[in-house]
Amino acid sequence: MKQSKTTELMVGMLIAAGLAALFVLAMKVSNLSSYSAKSSYTVIARFENVGGLKVRSPVMAGGVLVGRVAGIDYDSDRYEAVVTMEMDQSYDRFPDDTVASIYTAGLLGEQYVALDPGGSEDFLVDGSEIEFTASALVLEKLVGKFLLNSAESGNQ
Protein backbone atom coordinates (compact mmCIF):
# COMPACT_ATOMS: atom_id res chain seq x y z
CA MET A 1 0.00 0.00 0.00
CA LYS A 2 1.53 3.26 -1.15
CA GLN A 3 1.25 5.99 1.37
CA SER A 4 2.03 9.53 0.36
CA LYS A 5 3.26 12.26 2.64
CA THR A 6 0.02 14.13 1.88
CA THR A 7 -2.07 11.41 3.52
CA GLU A 8 -0.03 11.56 6.68
CA LEU A 9 -0.21 15.33 6.65
CA MET A 10 -4.00 15.33 6.27
CA VAL A 11 -4.44 12.80 9.08
CA GLY A 12 -2.19 14.87 11.30
CA MET A 13 -4.25 17.94 10.49
CA LEU A 14 -7.50 16.11 11.27
CA ILE A 15 -6.23 15.09 14.68
CA ALA A 16 -4.86 18.58 15.36
CA ALA A 17 -8.16 20.17 14.30
CA GLY A 18 -10.13 17.76 16.50
CA LEU A 19 -7.99 18.48 19.52
CA ALA A 20 -8.15 22.22 18.81
CA ALA A 21 -11.96 21.99 18.66
CA LEU A 22 -12.03 20.20 22.02
CA PHE A 23 -9.76 22.93 23.38
CA VAL A 24 -12.12 25.62 22.08
CA LEU A 25 -15.09 23.84 23.67
CA ALA A 26 -13.28 23.63 26.98
CA MET A 27 -11.81 27.13 27.10
CA LYS A 28 -14.16 29.35 25.15
CA VAL A 29 -17.53 27.67 25.53
CA SER A 30 -17.57 26.16 29.00
CA ASN A 31 -16.91 27.61 32.40
CA LEU A 32 -13.40 26.18 32.72
CA SER A 33 -11.95 29.65 33.24
CA SER A 34 -13.93 30.00 36.47
CA TYR A 35 -12.55 26.71 37.80
CA SER A 36 -9.21 28.46 38.23
CA ALA A 37 -7.19 27.30 41.19
CA LYS A 38 -6.77 30.77 42.68
CA SER A 39 -6.11 30.83 46.38
CA SER A 40 -9.24 31.46 48.35
CA TYR A 41 -10.60 31.74 51.86
CA THR A 42 -13.88 30.41 53.18
CA VAL A 43 -16.57 32.27 55.07
CA ILE A 44 -19.99 31.03 56.12
CA ALA A 45 -23.32 32.78 56.49
CA ARG A 46 -26.62 31.58 57.92
CA PHE A 47 -29.85 32.40 56.13
CA GLU A 48 -33.45 31.69 57.05
CA ASN A 49 -34.16 30.88 53.44
CA VAL A 50 -31.75 30.60 50.52
CA GLY A 51 -34.44 30.49 47.83
CA GLY A 52 -33.00 29.27 44.54
CA LEU A 53 -29.34 29.71 45.49
CA LYS A 54 -27.15 26.90 44.18
CA VAL A 55 -23.63 25.64 44.63
CA ARG A 56 -21.33 27.69 42.33
CA SER A 57 -23.71 30.67 42.38
CA PRO A 58 -21.76 33.94 42.32
CA VAL A 59 -20.89 36.06 45.35
CA MET A 60 -20.84 39.71 44.38
CA ALA A 61 -19.75 42.90 46.07
CA GLY A 62 -20.74 46.10 44.30
CA GLY A 63 -21.64 44.04 41.25
CA VAL A 64 -18.16 42.49 41.01
CA LEU A 65 -17.63 38.75 41.29
CA VAL A 66 -15.58 38.20 44.46
CA GLY A 67 -16.30 34.52 45.15
CA ARG A 68 -18.58 31.55 44.64
CA VAL A 69 -20.93 29.53 46.80
CA ALA A 70 -19.07 26.34 47.72
CA GLY A 71 -21.75 24.54 49.67
CA ILE A 72 -25.26 24.81 51.07
CA ASP A 73 -26.26 22.81 54.14
CA TYR A 74 -29.14 22.83 56.57
CA ASP A 75 -28.43 23.27 60.28
CA SER A 76 -31.23 21.31 61.93
CA ASP A 77 -30.34 22.64 65.40
CA ARG A 78 -30.92 26.25 64.49
CA TYR A 79 -33.31 25.60 61.59
CA GLU A 80 -31.24 27.71 59.27
CA ALA A 81 -29.50 27.21 55.97
CA VAL A 82 -25.70 27.41 56.15
CA VAL A 83 -24.05 28.79 53.01
CA THR A 84 -20.30 28.27 52.61
CA MET A 85 -18.65 30.79 50.32
CA GLU A 86 -15.23 30.55 48.73
CA MET A 87 -13.86 34.08 48.46
CA ASP A 88 -11.08 35.17 46.16
CA GLN A 89 -7.96 35.78 48.24
CA SER A 90 -7.34 39.10 46.48
CA TYR A 91 -10.51 40.48 48.10
CA ASP A 92 -9.66 39.75 51.74
CA ARG A 93 -10.51 43.11 53.29
CA PHE A 94 -14.25 42.79 53.98
CA PRO A 95 -15.19 44.19 57.41
CA ASP A 96 -16.59 41.58 59.80
CA ASP A 97 -19.92 43.43 59.99
CA THR A 98 -20.52 42.95 56.26
CA VAL A 99 -24.15 42.21 55.37
CA ALA A 100 -24.84 39.22 53.09
CA SER A 101 -28.13 39.23 51.21
CA ILE A 102 -29.54 36.94 48.54
CA TYR A 103 -30.73 38.80 45.47
CA THR A 104 -32.02 37.79 42.06
CA ALA A 105 -30.27 38.96 38.92
CA GLY A 106 -33.06 40.30 36.75
CA LEU A 107 -36.67 39.24 37.05
CA LEU A 108 -36.13 35.57 36.26
CA GLY A 109 -32.36 35.41 36.56
CA GLU A 110 -30.24 33.27 38.84
CA GLN A 111 -29.82 34.13 42.50
CA TYR A 112 -26.58 35.38 43.99
CA VAL A 113 -25.15 36.47 47.32
CA ALA A 114 -24.50 40.21 47.55
CA LEU A 115 -22.07 41.54 50.15
CA ASP A 116 -22.49 45.08 51.51
CA PRO A 117 -19.40 46.06 53.50
CA GLY A 118 -19.95 47.54 56.96
CA GLY A 119 -17.72 49.92 58.87
CA SER A 120 -15.83 47.64 61.26
CA GLU A 121 -12.06 47.78 61.61
CA ASP A 122 -11.73 43.99 61.73
CA PHE A 123 -11.76 41.95 58.55
CA LEU A 124 -13.37 38.64 57.68
CA VAL A 125 -10.79 35.84 57.76
CA ASP A 126 -10.82 32.18 56.73
CA GLY A 127 -13.60 30.37 58.57
CA SER A 128 -15.34 33.43 59.98
CA GLU A 129 -19.10 33.83 59.90
CA ILE A 130 -21.08 36.71 58.42
CA GLU A 131 -23.58 37.58 61.13
CA PHE A 132 -25.87 39.98 59.34
CA THR A 133 -27.84 38.29 56.61
CA ALA A 134 -30.99 38.91 54.62
CA SER A 135 -32.85 35.94 53.17
CA ALA A 136 -33.99 35.45 49.64
CA LEU A 137 -37.33 36.93 48.74
CA VAL A 138 -39.83 34.20 48.06
CA LEU A 139 -42.30 35.38 45.48
CA GLU A 140 -45.22 33.39 46.90
CA LYS A 141 -44.77 35.00 50.33
CA LEU A 142 -44.75 38.44 48.77
CA VAL A 143 -47.89 37.71 46.80
CA GLY A 144 -49.50 36.31 49.95
CA LYS A 145 -48.65 39.46 51.94
CA PHE A 146 -49.91 41.65 49.15
CA LEU A 147 -53.21 39.79 48.99
CA LEU A 148 -53.57 39.95 52.77
CA ASN A 149 -52.90 43.70 52.76
CA SER A 150 -55.37 44.38 49.99
CA ALA A 151 -57.98 42.27 51.78
CA GLU A 152 -57.44 44.26 54.99
CA SER A 153 -57.64 47.61 53.22
CA GLY A 154 -60.81 46.37 51.48
CA ASN A 155 -62.41 45.71 54.91
CA GLN A 156 -61.86 49.23 56.15
Place this chain on the structure above:
Amino acid sequence: MLDWIRGLGRGGFRFFETLGRANLFALKTLVGVPAVLVRPRLLVAQLYSVGVLSLPIIILSGVFVGMVLALQGYNTLVDFGAEESLGVVVALSIVRELGPVVTGLLFAGRAGSALTAEIGLMKATEQLAGMEMMAVDPIHRVIAPRFLAGFISMPLLAAIFSALGIYGGYFVGVGLLGVDEGAYWSQMQSKVDLYDDVYNGVIKSVVFGLVVTWIAVFEGYDTVPTSEGVSRSTTRTVVYSAFAVLGLDFVLTALMFGA
Protein backbone atom coordinates in the same frame (compact mmCIF):
# COMPACT_ATOMS: atom_id res chain seq x y z
CA MET B 1 -50.98 -19.12 12.14
CA LEU B 2 -48.57 -21.89 13.13
CA ASP B 3 -46.29 -20.85 10.29
CA TRP B 4 -46.31 -17.32 11.60
CA ILE B 5 -45.26 -18.44 15.10
CA ARG B 6 -42.62 -20.71 13.56
CA GLY B 7 -41.34 -17.74 11.56
CA LEU B 8 -41.18 -15.69 14.73
CA GLY B 9 -39.05 -18.35 16.39
CA ARG B 10 -36.76 -18.63 13.39
CA GLY B 11 -36.40 -14.84 13.31
CA GLY B 12 -35.61 -14.80 17.02
CA PHE B 13 -32.97 -17.50 16.67
CA ARG B 14 -31.40 -15.72 13.73
CA PHE B 15 -31.34 -12.45 15.68
CA PHE B 16 -29.58 -13.95 18.67
CA GLU B 17 -27.23 -15.88 16.40
CA THR B 18 -26.22 -12.66 14.67
CA LEU B 19 -25.89 -10.86 17.98
CA GLY B 20 -23.60 -13.58 19.28
CA ARG B 21 -21.51 -13.53 16.10
CA ALA B 22 -21.27 -9.75 16.32
CA ASN B 23 -20.04 -9.94 19.90
CA LEU B 24 -17.47 -12.65 19.17
CA PHE B 25 -16.36 -10.59 16.21
CA ALA B 26 -15.99 -7.48 18.40
CA LEU B 27 -13.89 -9.50 20.83
CA LYS B 28 -11.60 -10.76 18.04
CA THR B 29 -11.29 -7.21 16.70
CA LEU B 30 -10.34 -5.86 20.11
CA VAL B 31 -7.71 -8.57 20.41
CA GLY B 32 -6.42 -7.48 16.99
CA VAL B 33 -6.14 -3.81 17.96
CA PRO B 34 -2.70 -4.00 19.64
CA ALA B 35 -1.31 -5.52 16.43
CA VAL B 36 -2.40 -2.38 14.57
CA LEU B 37 -0.50 -0.11 16.93
CA VAL B 38 2.68 -1.92 15.91
CA ARG B 39 1.97 -1.03 12.26
CA PRO B 40 0.68 2.54 12.38
CA ARG B 41 0.82 2.92 8.57
CA LEU B 42 -2.33 0.80 8.20
CA LEU B 43 -4.06 2.98 10.77
CA VAL B 44 -3.00 6.24 9.09
CA ALA B 45 -4.38 5.08 5.74
CA GLN B 46 -7.72 4.28 7.35
CA LEU B 47 -7.78 7.47 9.38
CA TYR B 48 -7.43 9.27 6.07
CA SER B 49 -10.32 7.52 4.35
CA VAL B 50 -12.59 7.40 7.40
CA GLY B 51 -11.74 10.67 9.11
CA VAL B 52 -10.23 13.17 6.71
CA LEU B 53 -12.59 12.40 3.85
CA SER B 54 -15.58 12.84 6.23
CA LEU B 55 -14.33 16.26 7.21
CA PRO B 56 -16.01 18.39 4.48
CA ILE B 57 -19.53 17.14 5.23
CA ILE B 58 -18.97 17.51 8.97
CA ILE B 59 -17.67 21.06 8.59
CA LEU B 60 -20.52 22.13 6.31
CA SER B 61 -23.25 20.53 8.43
CA GLY B 62 -21.76 21.87 11.65
CA VAL B 63 -21.74 25.45 10.41
CA PHE B 64 -25.24 25.23 8.95
CA VAL B 65 -26.77 23.50 11.98
CA GLY B 66 -25.33 26.26 14.18
CA MET B 67 -26.68 28.94 11.86
CA VAL B 68 -30.16 27.42 11.79
CA LEU B 69 -30.21 27.03 15.57
CA ALA B 70 -29.25 30.68 16.01
CA LEU B 71 -31.96 31.79 13.60
CA GLN B 72 -34.67 29.65 15.20
CA GLY B 73 -33.55 30.37 18.74
CA TYR B 74 -33.44 34.09 18.10
CA ASN B 75 -37.00 34.17 16.77
CA THR B 76 -38.27 32.42 19.90
CA LEU B 77 -36.13 34.25 22.43
CA VAL B 78 -36.78 37.73 21.06
CA ASP B 79 -40.44 37.40 22.11
CA PHE B 80 -39.29 37.23 25.72
CA GLY B 81 -36.64 39.88 25.32
CA ALA B 82 -34.11 37.15 26.13
CA GLU B 83 -32.09 37.15 22.91
CA GLU B 84 -28.92 37.58 24.99
CA SER B 85 -29.32 33.92 25.96
CA LEU B 86 -28.86 32.86 22.35
CA GLY B 87 -25.31 31.70 23.03
CA VAL B 88 -26.54 29.36 25.79
CA VAL B 89 -29.28 27.90 23.60
CA VAL B 90 -26.94 27.27 20.68
CA ALA B 91 -24.04 25.95 22.76
CA LEU B 92 -26.10 23.64 24.99
CA SER B 93 -28.12 22.10 22.17
CA ILE B 94 -25.03 21.53 20.06
CA VAL B 95 -22.62 20.35 22.74
CA ARG B 96 -25.11 18.06 24.49
CA GLU B 97 -27.18 16.66 21.65
CA LEU B 98 -26.75 17.76 18.07
CA GLY B 99 -22.97 17.55 17.93
CA PRO B 100 -22.66 13.86 18.85
CA VAL B 101 -25.96 12.74 17.28
CA VAL B 102 -25.77 14.49 13.91
CA THR B 103 -22.09 13.63 13.60
CA GLY B 104 -22.96 10.01 14.41
CA LEU B 105 -25.65 9.89 11.72
CA LEU B 106 -23.48 11.60 9.11
CA PHE B 107 -20.56 9.39 10.06
CA ALA B 108 -22.71 6.30 9.58
CA GLY B 109 -23.82 7.54 6.17
CA ARG B 110 -20.46 8.77 4.96
CA ALA B 111 -17.87 6.47 6.56
CA GLY B 112 -19.87 3.50 7.90
CA SER B 113 -21.45 2.65 4.56
CA ALA B 114 -18.08 2.96 2.80
CA LEU B 115 -16.48 0.60 5.35
CA THR B 116 -19.23 -2.00 4.91
CA ALA B 117 -19.12 -1.81 1.11
CA GLU B 118 -15.33 -2.07 1.04
CA ILE B 119 -15.08 -5.01 3.42
CA GLY B 120 -18.12 -6.68 1.85
CA LEU B 121 -16.58 -6.46 -1.62
CA MET B 122 -13.30 -7.80 -0.26
CA LYS B 123 -15.25 -10.80 0.99
CA ALA B 124 -17.26 -11.17 -2.22
CA THR B 125 -14.09 -11.10 -4.34
CA GLU B 126 -12.48 -13.57 -1.90
CA GLN B 127 -9.67 -11.24 -0.92
CA LEU B 128 -10.30 -12.05 2.75
CA ALA B 129 -10.12 -15.78 2.01
CA GLY B 130 -6.91 -15.11 0.04
CA MET B 131 -5.35 -13.44 3.08
CA GLU B 132 -6.22 -16.42 5.22
CA MET B 133 -4.50 -18.65 2.66
CA MET B 134 -1.36 -16.56 3.08
CA ALA B 135 -1.64 -16.95 6.87
CA VAL B 136 -2.51 -13.27 7.28
CA ASP B 137 -5.38 -12.81 9.69
CA PRO B 138 -7.86 -10.50 7.89
CA ILE B 139 -9.15 -9.32 11.26
CA HIS B 140 -5.71 -7.99 12.16
CA ARG B 141 -4.91 -6.68 8.70
CA VAL B 142 -8.27 -5.34 7.46
CA ILE B 143 -10.82 -5.07 10.25
CA ALA B 144 -8.90 -3.84 13.27
CA PRO B 145 -7.29 -0.77 11.57
CA ARG B 146 -10.68 0.31 10.23
CA PHE B 147 -12.34 -0.20 13.57
CA LEU B 148 -9.68 1.76 15.41
CA ALA B 149 -9.75 4.53 12.80
CA GLY B 150 -13.51 4.95 13.19
CA PHE B 151 -13.22 4.88 16.96
CA ILE B 152 -10.59 7.64 16.89
CA SER B 153 -12.14 9.81 14.17
CA MET B 154 -15.67 10.04 15.50
CA PRO B 155 -14.98 12.03 18.71
CA LEU B 156 -12.62 14.33 16.79
CA LEU B 157 -15.23 14.94 14.11
CA ALA B 158 -17.92 15.54 16.73
CA ALA B 159 -15.71 18.09 18.50
CA ILE B 160 -15.05 19.88 15.21
CA PHE B 161 -18.78 19.83 14.46
CA SER B 162 -19.64 21.32 17.86
CA ALA B 163 -17.00 24.05 17.75
CA LEU B 164 -17.91 25.08 14.20
CA GLY B 165 -21.62 24.96 15.02
CA ILE B 166 -21.10 27.42 17.85
CA TYR B 167 -19.17 29.71 15.50
CA GLY B 168 -21.94 29.32 12.89
CA GLY B 169 -24.43 30.42 15.54
CA TYR B 170 -22.11 33.28 16.42
CA PHE B 171 -21.98 34.36 12.79
CA VAL B 172 -25.78 34.48 12.43
CA GLY B 173 -26.62 35.66 15.96
CA VAL B 174 -23.97 38.32 16.42
CA GLY B 175 -23.13 39.10 12.81
CA LEU B 176 -26.54 39.18 11.18
CA LEU B 177 -29.15 39.50 13.94
CA GLY B 178 -27.27 41.91 16.16
CA VAL B 179 -27.07 40.00 19.46
CA ASP B 180 -24.44 41.54 21.71
CA GLU B 181 -21.12 39.76 21.23
CA GLY B 182 -20.13 39.91 24.90
CA ALA B 183 -23.49 38.51 25.99
CA TYR B 184 -23.25 35.65 23.47
CA TRP B 185 -19.95 34.38 24.91
CA SER B 186 -20.32 35.33 28.58
CA GLN B 187 -23.80 33.83 28.99
CA MET B 188 -22.50 30.70 27.27
CA GLN B 189 -19.50 30.48 29.56
CA SER B 190 -21.57 30.96 32.69
CA LYS B 191 -24.17 28.31 31.76
CA VAL B 192 -22.19 25.59 29.95
CA ASP B 193 -20.41 23.34 32.42
CA LEU B 194 -17.17 21.67 31.39
CA TYR B 195 -17.95 18.36 33.10
CA ASP B 196 -21.74 18.15 32.84
CA ASP B 197 -22.03 19.34 29.26
CA VAL B 198 -18.77 19.21 27.31
CA TYR B 199 -17.39 15.96 28.77
CA ASN B 200 -20.74 14.21 28.54
CA GLY B 201 -20.98 15.25 24.89
CA VAL B 202 -17.53 13.80 24.26
CA ILE B 203 -18.51 10.57 26.04
CA LYS B 204 -21.57 10.33 23.81
CA SER B 205 -19.48 10.78 20.67
CA VAL B 206 -17.02 8.11 21.82
CA VAL B 207 -19.88 5.65 22.40
CA PHE B 208 -21.47 6.45 19.03
CA GLY B 209 -18.13 6.09 17.28
CA LEU B 210 -17.63 2.68 18.85
CA VAL B 211 -21.11 1.42 17.96
CA VAL B 212 -21.30 2.82 14.42
CA THR B 213 -17.87 1.49 13.46
CA TRP B 214 -18.63 -1.87 15.05
CA ILE B 215 -21.88 -2.19 13.10
CA ALA B 216 -20.16 -1.11 9.87
CA VAL B 217 -17.22 -3.53 10.00
CA PHE B 218 -19.39 -6.38 11.26
CA GLU B 219 -21.98 -5.96 8.51
CA GLY B 220 -19.16 -5.91 5.96
CA TYR B 221 -17.46 -8.97 7.39
CA ASP B 222 -20.72 -10.87 7.82
CA THR B 223 -22.14 -10.04 4.40
CA VAL B 224 -23.57 -12.56 1.96
CA PRO B 225 -20.79 -12.52 -0.66
CA THR B 226 -22.88 -11.45 -3.65
CA SER B 227 -23.51 -8.01 -5.10
CA GLU B 228 -27.02 -8.07 -3.66
CA GLY B 229 -25.70 -9.14 -0.28
CA VAL B 230 -23.19 -6.28 -0.19
CA SER B 231 -25.87 -3.77 -1.10
CA ARG B 232 -28.15 -5.12 1.64
CA SER B 233 -25.37 -5.04 4.21
CA THR B 234 -24.58 -1.43 3.32
CA THR B 235 -28.21 -0.46 3.77
CA ARG B 236 -28.38 -2.33 7.05
CA THR B 237 -25.28 -0.50 8.31
CA VAL B 238 -26.91 2.88 7.81
CA VAL B 239 -30.28 1.82 9.23
CA TYR B 240 -28.92 -0.03 12.28
CA SER B 241 -26.43 2.74 12.97
CA ALA B 242 -29.18 5.36 12.92
CA PHE B 243 -31.27 3.23 15.29
CA ALA B 244 -28.31 2.62 17.58
CA VAL B 245 -27.26 6.28 17.68
CA LEU B 246 -30.74 7.60 18.41
CA GLY B 247 -31.62 4.85 20.89
CA LEU B 248 -28.32 5.07 22.75
CA ASP B 249 -28.62 8.84 22.76
CA PHE B 250 -31.83 8.54 24.74
CA VAL B 251 -30.27 6.08 27.18
CA LEU B 252 -27.13 8.17 27.64
CA THR B 253 -29.13 11.39 28.03
CA ALA B 254 -31.32 9.75 30.65
CA LEU B 255 -28.20 8.57 32.50
CA MET B 256 -26.35 11.88 32.27
CA PHE B 257 -29.03 14.53 32.61
CA GLY B 258 -31.99 12.54 33.90
CA ALA B 259 -31.27 12.80 37.60
